[in-house]
Amino acid sequence: MATDTVITVESLSKLYVLGHQTRVDTLRDQLTRRFRSFGDALRGKGTAGKPVDEFWALKDVSFEVRRGDVLGVVGRNGAGKSTLLKILSRITEPTNGTVRIRGRLASLLEVGTGFHPELSGRENVYLNGAILGMRRVEIDRKFDEIVAFSEVERFLDTPVKYYSSGMYVRLAFAIAAHLESEILVVDEVLAVGDAQFQKKCLNKVSEVTKSEGRTVLFVSHNSAALQGICTSGILLSQGKLVGQGPIGECLGTYLKTGSQRAEFAAPPHGKPYISSVSVDPAALAAGRIQVDVGFRSPFPLSPPVVGIILSSKFGQPISGSNGRMTAETFKPAPARSGIVSAHLDNVPLHSDTFLISVYLGDAAMDYDQKLDVIQFDYVSPRFYPQLPPLQIIGPADFPWRWGFKAD
């Protein structure tokens, strides 16, 4: 192990048992269970065969993180990212495996954990600081800096329940940004807050990493943020480590392995329906978008018409098209089933999460629709080091040209 390794994770696994052991276990459940198993034992029946739902949130995950690394943890919902961070933060215990951590680790799994709405901003700075592991003297020393960073000076003595959500997040992040730790673990916290402040936070994170040699573990669904600040990444899928390396590679693999596909059963009344929608992962990895829409119909659709709408992650439509619009150039023969593909080669989009809605019809009318049915991450092949936050400029990346004429 190299001396500059600060985190070593070895065959880390975490098992959750679902089913019988429901979240709220009452005494009665336990008693009846005991009683039953006692009865079973008397009758010579074993209880071992009881079906128990087991779920490996993490399975045999091993990796190392070096000092100064900014590691992006990439994966879909349920891939085990949060479980990994919770184990590293000592909130929950692994079922198997070992983690070795060198240095103080601070974790920020939520913005403003323990903030109390009735307390003032000032009181919450102290409370939240202490919850994150700061001593009172430490908070005293950094108090002015925290307040200046948060930009809520005027409202320090107002209960935070009167804060706007932006002020709330700013204050909360300001506290966390001033934690003194060698390792910082951050989960998805930058998904909230206004764009300008997000930018400031990202800058703060890169600033501390560069100047103080701090190690950061970063989970985000914002691929642009990951690509912008992370040096390396690990890719989790269904609890297993499936990729490791430079962040660009990880994001690429992430998009390739993803199954951005939805399938639908026939509706009861025998009308034409959309049977599947998928975003082709190979095309995505190559920086293109291809949406495949499968359909079935009790009668031939003449012609089969598919419409798609691409929306931002907030559901704001960006661009749409359908076969009626383009009937001049694209007019397939009548069919009862098949797959219609929509292709976009030069994708004028920034790296972000997008939604796809699809429609099915024929020349005359629409029969089926699936709104926001697919969510996918697009990683742009163009990289802008000075990219403003997408909330300000929007997710579209039109190929603007610039001109200049001197006076």
Add this chain to the structure above:
Amino acid sequence: MNGRTDCLASADPGNPNDLVIEAGRANAHYWRDLWRYRDLLGFLTLRDIRVRYKQTVLGVGWALIQPIVTTGIFTFVFGKLAGMSPGGVPYPLLVLAGLLPWQLFSAALSGSSASLISNSNLISKVYFPRLIIPLSSLGVAAIDFLVVLGLYVATSAWFGRIPTWHWALLPLFIALALLLAFGAGIWFTALTVKYRDFRYIVPFMLQVGVFLSPIGYSTGTVPSWRPLLDANPITGIIDAFRWCLLSDGQPFDVRGTACSLLISLVLTFSGLWYFRKMERTFADMI
């Protein structure tokens, strides 16, 4: 693998922040962490106290109303209706001196028993030694207690009674009441995480306890029920409080106090064992 571990250990042997996380491994730095997070204990206590009286008109006055009303009722029921003897002490003082430890105990116990569940948002998002949470409930109860103690001092002075040297021993018995509440509280709060039944059991126990404890009457007036009362660990503490505060000529009940102390210690040590055992699974169950 061992070689790597050795390398890690030898590279920086003295760094107290180094950490190994493994299944079933007790945190080697638990008690040091607890000490390091002592400021959090203070802030959590402060939070609960501030929040309780925010947007109330009477504020801390509410901490006084309950004991005043209870004292009035008990004086009427036990002193007037039942005609029990206060043993040469104004009846309200007898009641208040018994109510003091009872309120301390019951507030500390109900607070600490509910503490983990009511702070579940912290438990699932941040690490710190979880013992901080029930401990902060004790802090809240202790601060409320000081307010009521002030009420007692004022009432006692109003009845023209002069404090004796017995008063100096009061902190010991305050500590004993808190220890008993802590021992039982950490048992209940750890159990509540798994079995929510205890959310109903504890308030019920405390409701019954008001009548099973010698609050409205002095133990001296019911000698035949003594063995039953002695089974209740609060009895010894109430008697000790009365001995301190009333100095009514009753001898100090060594046996009762020792009994309370013993029960408190057993509950505390077994409670710590159970709490520490369950602590690592709190976040998964809560």
